[in-house]
Amino acid sequence: MTQAAGLPSTSTTPGPDGAAAGDGRVRVVLVDDHDMFRTGVRASLDERIEIVGEAADVPSAIEVVRRTRPAVVLLDVHLPGGSGGGGAEVARQCADLAPGVRFLALSVSDAAEDVVGVIRAGARGYVTKSISPTALCDAVVRVAGGDAVFSPRLAGFVLDAFGAVGGAGAAEQAAGDDELDRLTAREREVMRLIARGRSYREVAGELFISVKTVETHVSAVLRKLQLSSRHELTRWAAARRLL
The missing domain is CATH 3.40.50.2300 (Response regulator)
Incomplete structure (x- = not known):
């Protein structure tokens, strides 16, 4: 294996898309x-x-x-x-x-x-x-x-998300995907932990962020999903099998 010495890369010449290295790696x-x-x-x-x-x-x-x-x-x-x-x-x-x-x-x-x-x-x-x-x-x-x-x-x-076609279930899944797309990756992570019943302090400790940052993320999640409380958030996440 050839080790990259630093960010962002030690390579200056792009390879053909999808090509292996010259030695087959x-x-x-x-x-x-x-x-x-x-x-x-x-x-x-x-x-x-x-x-x-x-x-x-x-x-x-x-x-x-x-x-x-x-x-x-x-x-x-x-x-x-x-x-x-x-x-x-x-x-x-x-x-x-x-x-x-x-x-x-x-x-x-x-x-x-x-x-x-x-x-x-x-x-x-x-x-x-x-x-x-x-x-x-x-x-x-x-x-x-x-x-x-x-x-x-x-x-x-993946099978659950992409396997269903047609009917009300597919429409509900599409709506859930659209709502999730409004959240950043960190907001989704905080949302999942809060919906599982974690306290702000527990979330902060698990994600190595401050309690204030957790509060900011929760406020953003509730606003983007048009929810008014943690209890509503838990029900929303449970309905979409996100817990």
Whole structure:
């Protein structure tokens, strides 16, 4: 594996869309806002993978992906910057590079709304950060080859979201998707925890943000969803199987 020495990338020459490296390795851009996690992933990837670029936020991710044209982008769901759309925003902004450039979400989140949101934006798969190094490398190679790859328990979310056609259920799902699209990735994360009954302080501790920031996100969520209380939010999330 070739290690990228710094952000946003050590590569200056884009490869043909979807092409492997000259020695047959899969060219990958790694996108995550935590330096230590990126370091760990680099150390875990085997000889089938070549890291050609890295990014820690939405704008730099878009720039690196467009410049290096990797076969696969390993993409965190929750990223700072841009319009607040996180990894889904990166995938949407680079949608014109498909099918040569494919996105594989790699996130600590296993929430249905995160999975469905990034897949709707164009990602070819979604695996959680609990995945083993060998399984992650296998997933990258499979996505580069055109397969869709999901952690086992997440595949059901995708089937539920995209399997139903017609009728009132499909209309309700479409309405729910439109409402979720109004929220940023962080707002969706806060919404899910609050709807599960967490206190503001508990949410702040779990997400490593201040209580004031949690309050700001909750106010924004209630306003965007046109709800008036946490109880209404819980009912809204439960009706859409987001808990």
